[in-house]
Amino acid sequence: MSSTINGGISFWYAQNGIPDPREPLPGDTSADVCIVGGGYTGLWTAYYLKKAAPFLNITVLEARFCGYGASGRNGGWLYNGIAGRDRYARLHGRDSAVRLQQAMNDTVTEVVRAAAEEDIDADIHQGGVLEVAYTPAQLARLKAFHETELSYGETDRLLLGARETAGRIRVAGAVGSSWTPHGARIHPVKLVKGLADTVAALGVTIHESTPVTEIRPKHAVTPYGTVRAPYILRCTEGFTAGLKGQKRSWLPMNSSMIATEPLPKEIWDSIGWDGRETLGDMAHAYMYAQRTADDRIALGGRGIPYRYGSRTDNDGRTQAATIEALRDILVRFFPTTAGIRIDHAWSGVLGVPRDWCATVTLDRSTGLGWAGGYVGSGVATANLAARTLRDLVQQDSGQHGPTELTTLPWVNHKVRKWEPEPFRWIGVHTLYAAYRGADRRELTARTTDTDRVATLADKISGRH
């Protein structure tokens, strides 16, 4: 454990280097579009807008450096999941949620296409996503999940038994899995760095080390000056609570990861994983993992879920207990990894709206827009959000009418705020304590029923 690097933003940066900083905002200025936040959402938005309308003067303001947030720390699952789809089906009808799902399937392809077109080498491997079950209750949930995904038009998804699952990845005790081709492994930092460089080369102005303190119609205010623009687009995801007036909007939820040393051939022989699928499970406090391009396992899950008062970050530092808990999952999944070194541990924040539904919005009366609340599925969703923001801005400025993307059900969705403290803190910690307890009970129970506490927690929290 002592040789484990803790924090330092993420393993991906330790491997790939923190970029040289771009110049901060030099003073008051104006733009056609001002984007706040230089993660996938902000950068893809700048990319698609500039490609569609090269004459636009676009400025990105980033508090630290592009990719400082979740976009430089995630598990590298580029996949077709989107937070809130089932709720959108209930609110807007099934057909519109099916269209949303189809758009997400296409988004995985679009990210792979755009990265190739722009020569961004992000270690992309299209091995799909494998989600495993290792308890009877998880298997029942897996089957229900599989049927649901098929019903949203994912006819190429496979339900695999224990033997077929082991033929892909030998997860100890796995009794079944569901595999979809709509997923790819990526190197998060290579993608975000490549994207920032591409956007800058297209002529978008990026100012780093420039925190926006307040957003109001046509103004993004920073300590160094104000950017005036008809459109101000907020792309700050898990950091949104730090902006004036946004304290109780999306809750900053922590997710933590570890990366092993590169594993020797004997261990890979015992595990398999030749298809380099991204790997997840059906636990309530779920895990996610990838086999990296240099043959490590990078594995994540929920540590301390939330910090009091919506505090966000200390450059990814992670509690020792969380590192141990993630290591326990690794060794439970792959017993032959018991003696291996954990090279790095880190954490980051994702944005969780009160109803757990991702949204993309442009308020036409003020020119204020935002996208996010992706919960744990933002790598692909940020790209769909960005193309949608492009269409909304172009529609509002009279460049074209509504498009397929502007009519998807997550557009202009409204959600209520989170409860004030201490209720927010108590609520989230109780929720995750309930999930962890439910996972423990399901590990020893023989029943296929989902633990009742977890079902109740889902209902109370608004998660399902």
Ligand SMILES: Cc1cc2nc3c(=O)[nH]c(=O)nc-3n(C[C@H](O)[C@H](O)[C@H](O)COP(=O)(O)OP(=O)(O)OC[C@H]3O[C@@H](n4cnc5c(N)ncnc54)[C@H](O)[C@@H]3O)c2cc1C
């Ligand atoms: C550990 C972890 C693992 C994850 N794994 C996956 C995964 O495998 N697959 C998946 O689909 N999703 C995953 N996610 C979620 C996914 O990474 C995010 O949803 C996605 O990166 C969000 O991109 P974004 O651009 O909206 O936000 P971010 O990447 O967080 O970017 C926001 C940016 O805004 C900047 N900023 C914040 N406040 C201000 C301000 N006031 N002024 C100026 N700039 C500001 C920040 O510095 C940051 O660079 C994971 C998240 C975490 C934390």
